[in-house]
Amino acid sequence: MFQNLGEMLVLLWRTLRALPFAPRQRHKILEQLFEIGNASLLMACVLSLFIGGVLALQTGPTLAERGLAAFVGQIVGLSMCRELAPVMMAVLIAGRIGSAMAAEIGSMTVYQEIDALRTMNINPVHYLVLPRLVAISIALPLLVVFSILVGWTGGALVASANYEIAVSFHGYFNSLRDGITLMDVVNGLLKSLAFAVVIGTVSCHQGFQTIGGPRGIGRSVTKAVVNSLVLILILDYFLTRLLMHVSS
Numbered sequence: 001m002f003q004n005l006g007e008m009l010v011l012l013w014r015t016l017r018a019l020p021f022a023p024r025q026r027h028k029i030l031e032q033l034f035e036i037g038n039a040s041l042l043m044a045c046v047l048s049l050f051i052g053g054v055l056a057l058q059t060g061p062t063l064a065e066r067g068l069a070a071f072v073g074q075i076v077g078l079s080m081c082r083e084l085a086p087v088m089m090a091v092l093i094a095g096r097i098g099s100a101m102a103a104e105i106g107s108m109t110v111y112q113e114i115d116a117l118r119t120m121n122i123n124p125v126h127y128l129v130l131p132r133l134v135a136i137s138i139a140l141p142l143l144v145v146f147s148i149l150v151g152w153t154g155g156a157l158v159a160s161a162n163y164e165i166a167v168s169f170h171g172y173f174n175s176l177r178d179g180i181t182l183m184d185v186v187n188g189l190l191k192s193l194a195f196a197v198v199i200g201t202v203s204c205h206q207g208f209q210t211i212g213g214p215r216g217i218g219r220s221v222t223k224a225v226v227n228s229l230v231l232i233l234i235l236d237y238f239l240t241r242l243l244m245h246v247s248s
Helices: 002-017 019-065 069-110 113-119 124-161 169-179 182-208 214-247
Strands: none
Touching: 002 019, 002 124, 002 182, 019 069, 019 124, 069 113, 069 124, 069 169, 069 182, 069 214, 113 124, 124 169, 124 182, 182 214
């Protein structure tokens, strides 16, 4: 475990050192951005809409019983900004994009295409890892912003349609405006950026470590997704503690 963590940190450091070369890889970065958006946008919309609706459905009646139905917008808004949108989008990206990264680089490793790149004096980190890490670091925060907006809308639809809550659109978004600050959104974006770096680094590292044939590629994909999810949840706790301490 410690060896894998060390190798991932070394890979991340080599990728960060290669950032000045990112403009040369802009076409591959744009290609990866399009692939991430094309694979994730529709599912992100559906998940966020129903997660926001479920939050309003679960909390709204309880708040209404206590005469606090007007605060349902703040509950949904804070939950989506600070926690649910970053974690939910990170899990989605780890499953859809991280697995694809691990499979693609893993197949190149198994079939000795990585060795061919080195033979042609092409740095695999610059050519393969850098575009993917930059693209996912841009795409995941954008997806989180999209998820937050859609989740708020889902909560508003349920809060206005459910007779037990009976909060109008106007009242719901007024509650959002009064309870949500810019720092709440920034906290979610900072989390998503950290999660994106974790997913990209873990997936690419696991791809480079692939051995064997198709079965080895399958094992690498599974390890990449599982390790990414575990690290996301662990990192989420420490980032939450840190951001709470900074904001206080």
